[in-house]
Amino acid sequence: MRQDTSMQLEIGGVSHSYGDLCTLDSLDLAGEEHEVLGLVGPSGCGKSTLLELICGLQEPSAGTISVGGATRAEGRLGRCAFMPQRDLLLPWYSAIDNAALALRNQGLGRDAARGAATGLFERFGLAGFEAARPAELSGGMRQRVAFLRTLIAGKPVLALDEPFAALDAITRAEMQEWLAAALRTDPRTVVLVTHDVEEALYLCDRVAVLSARPGRIVAELASPHPRTPERDAAVTDPEFIAAREEALQALRGSKRTL
Amino acid sequence: MSAKGTTRWRRVLLPGLLLAALIGLWQIAASTGAIADALDLQDFLVPSPAEIASSLWENRGLLAENAWVTLKEILLGILCALVVGVGMAVLMHRWQLLRDAAYPLIVASQTIPIVVISPILLVWFGYGIGPKIFVVALICFFPITVNALDGLRSVDPEAVKMMRSLDASRWQRFRRVEAPAALPSLFTGVKIAVVVAPIAAVFAEWVGADAGLGRLIQSDLAYYQVARQFAAVVVLSAMALLLIGLTTLAERRVVTWR
Numbered sequence: 001m002r003q004d005t006s007m008q009l010e011i012g013g014v015s016h017s018y019g020d021l022c023t024l025d026s027l028d029l030a031g032e033e034h035e036v037l038g039l040v041g042p043s044g045c046g047k048s049t050l051l052e053l054i055c056g057l058q059e060p061s062a063g064t065i066s067v068g069g070a071t072r073a074e075g076r077l078g079r080c081a082f083m084p085q086r087d088l089l090l091p092w093y094s095a096i097d098n099a100a101l102a103l104r105n106q107g108l109g110r111d112a113a114r115g116a117a118t119g120l121f122e123r124f125g126l127a128g129f130e131a132a133r134p135a136e137l138s139g140g141m142r143q144r145v146a147f148l149r150t151l152i153a154g155k156p157v158l159a160l161d162e163p164f165a166a167l168d169a170i171t172r173a174e175m176q177e178w179l180a181a182a183l184r185t186d187p188r189t190v191v192l193v194t195h196d197v198e199e200a201l202y203l204c205d206r207v208a209v210l211s212a213r214p215g216r217i218v219a220e221l222a223s224p225h226p227r228t229p230e231r232d233a234a235v236t237d238p239e240f241i242a243a244r245e246e247a248l249q250a251l252r253g254s255k256r257t258l
Numbered sequence: 259m260s261a262k263g264t265t266r267w268r269r270v271l272l273p274g275l276l277l278a279a280l281i282g283l284w285q286i287a288a289s290t291g292a293i294a295d296a297l298d299l300q301d302f303l304v305p306s307p308a309e310i311a312s313s314l315w316e317n318r319g320l321l322a323e324n325a326w327v328t329l330k331e332i333l334l335g336i337l338c339a340l341v342v343g344v345g346m347a348v349l350m351h352r353w354q355l356l357r358d359a360a361y362p363l364i365v366a367s368q369t370i371p372i373v374v375i376s377p378i379l380l381v382w383f384g385y386g387i388g389p390k391i392f393v394v395a396l397i398c399f400f401p402i403t404v405n406a407l408d409g410l411r412s413v414d415p416e417a418v419k420m421m422r423s424l425d426a427s428r429w430q431r432f433r434r435v436e437a438p439a440a441l442p443s444l445f446t447g448v449k450i451a452v453v454v455a456p457i458a459a460v461f462a463e464w465v466g467a468d469a470g471l472g473r474l475i476q477s478d479l480a481y482y483q484v485a486r487q488f489a490a491v492v493v494l495s496a497m498a499l500l501l502i503g504l505t506t507l508a509e510r511r512v513v514t515w516r
Contacts, residue, residue, distance in 0.1 A: 057419050082423035084416045091515035092438040101434070102424040133515060153424050 007066075008033040008189040009054065009157060014063030015214075016049055023049050025214035026063065031206075033156070034187040036226065038200030040247065041210030042254065047193040048085070050215070051159045054191055055080040067157055081153040083160045087146035089134035095145050096121065096130040102153035120148050124182060140171040147179065157189045164199065173231060176202055180227035197247045198235055203227060209247055211254035219250035281307045305485035313485040314492060320474070325493050327469040331387055331459040332501070335394020336451055342395070343402035344444070351410040351436070361407075368400050372458070376465040385468045393462035398451035402444070409443025410436050442516060445509040452505050456498040 009031035016024040023046035031037045039047050053060050054067065056076030067076045081102070089098045097104075099120070100113035108116070114130075121127050126144055134142060143163055150158055163179070164172045176199055183190065183203075194200050200207045201223045209219040224239040234240055287293050288306035297304070305313070314321065346364070350357035372393055379389035413436050421431045463472025471490045478487040 052419065055419075055423050057422060077423065078425070080423060082420060084420050086416065088414060088417045088420050090417075090435065090438070093434075101421075101426075104434070105421070105424050105426040105430050135515065149424070159423075 007031070008035070008068055009037070009191070010064075010066040011050075011054070012064045012066075014050075014053065014060045014065060016046065016053060016058075016060045016062075022214040024053075024060070025216045027216055029208060029217065031189055031191065033189055035206065036183060036190040036192060036204045038204030038207035038223075039191065039193045039210060040195060040197055040200045040207060040251065041215060042212045042251065043195065045210045045212050046215035047210060048161050050210075051082070051161050051191060051193050054157070055082045055159045057082065079155055080157040080159050081150045081155040083146055083150040083158065083163055085161045085163075085165060087134075087142040089137075089142055089145060089149075091134050093134075094130065095126065095132045095134065095137060095141075098134065099145050099148040099152055101149055106153075117148070117152060120152065123185070124148060125178070138171075139167050140175055143167065143175055144178065147182070151182070151186065151188070155188075157191065160190060160192045162194050163192075165195070172196075172199070177229070177231045179203060180231070181229070184227055197244055197251070201226075201240060201243055201247065202231060202235055207247060209250040209254065218254045219247065221247055221250075303482065303484050305488055309485045310488040310492065314489040317486055317489060321471075321490060321493050324469055324471050324474045324490070325497060327387070328456070328459050328463065328471045328494070329497060331390040331394055331462070331470065332455045332497075334387075335391045335459065336398050336448070336455050338391060338395035339398035339402050339451060340448070343399050343447075344406050347403050347406035347410060347440075348432075350407055357407075364400065364403055367396070370396070372397065372461065376462055379462075380466045385466055390459055390462040390467065390470070394455050394458045397454050397458040401450035401454075402447040405447030405450075406440055406444045409440030412443065413439045442509075442513050445505070445513065449502065449505050449509075452501045453498065456494055456501075460494065 007030050009029070011027055011029040014024060014027045015022065027050065029037070039050065041047050049058070052058050053065055054076065056067075056070075056073040056078075059073050064071055065076065067079045070076050070079055089095075090101070093101070096114050096117050097110075100108075100117040103113035103116055104110065118130065121130055124144055124147075126141065126148070129137065129141060129145075134145070137145065147160075147163065150160070164175050167175060180203060190204075192200065192204055197207075201221070203226065204223055205226050207221045207223060208217045209221070210216065211218045221243055224243055225234045225237060228234045235244075285307045288304050289308070291301055291304075293299075294301045294304045346360065350360060375396075376389070376393055379392060383389045383392075417435055417439075418431060421435055426434065459470070460472035460475070463470040464476050467473040471494050475487050475490045478484070478490070
């Protein structure tokens, strides 16, 4: 009973299909408050669909999803903030207006919304870029603004869909450290979809490995050193490497069943 | 910087030089009577640019008066097309059912021959400005509606999901994402409309009017006032070019992110 109430996210027997195409098959997953959950899996295994289902952007074909007690789509929509794969910053707004989008939607005036976002710009290494248009920002900067936009919405659950997939390796490592720092200072329940096992194990407390379509969970691993300040040290640690190998084995195994 | 300056000069200078050369040639050919001889016409039927210019000056009051009428028809016609066209595009974007029902009819409306409908409008509504506005609006409605709808449909579905997840109401999604995204496309439609509107206005006047450049050109034809006819054409072209220029300027002021 106690365990039930501490669960921020509960997915029970969720299946989903688009027409005849079954993308998810009786999936179970749970996450505690402030836990960072990773979802890795081959392309097209329904990771992104699962994220949309959690966020209440769609209802699953079968099964239940509960986010902070809300089981209906509208309820989940109010408790989750979704960060899509591409940054999708709106080119007609400045960086700060993009970041403050949720506040504007929630009814705040422009100045109040900007004021609320300004503090976060400083904290997250974006000071000085408030008035910049998205086109003037680098890929890493754009992802930072996109993440702030998600964070600022003030939702208990963040759903991140391959947030750094489009970045080069060096920027991606930097952004992972940056996100780890952001989550250390501002902990949230996070569901992170990625195809990068290393990224998942560095950023997440727990990583679920999904099989190829129809997606089901084939392995669940605990990360040895989630979100430590020293990323390079963390990912070269033998324990980490062992966990990574285990995850990769599970991924390969999941593909072989096809 | 200098390269950019050079191309700008070329863009203004080269067409200017070509135009000057053509006018010069015409001046020589017309003033020596070469064209009239070749076509076996009397000299006054082939006015030289200088004669057209002096007719332009002598008849400036009359031309301005009639140009004002035609300009009103063009502007009010485009305004009507803009209000109805953008309204229709928004409604068709909002309701798929309406789009499926109305879109074929909007395409079909383009097959109505203006040549046929204009005299009927004349019979119904008389010689005033109303039927002209209607013809201009009818011609401009299509490019505006189709382009506005295309613009609205060009919105990335992922951006809509992102906005829904950031607590945006339908109106906020429209106001902050769909409407700005549709603006460049809408301007394309307006530019096409602005190019065809003067032709539509002149044609509508041609069929029967009590004022306007089209009517002036037509009545001058009856009295062999060829120089003033050309002067009216010059005024009409200048007006159309001015409208296109203003539209482009407005586009640059509004669509600042391209």
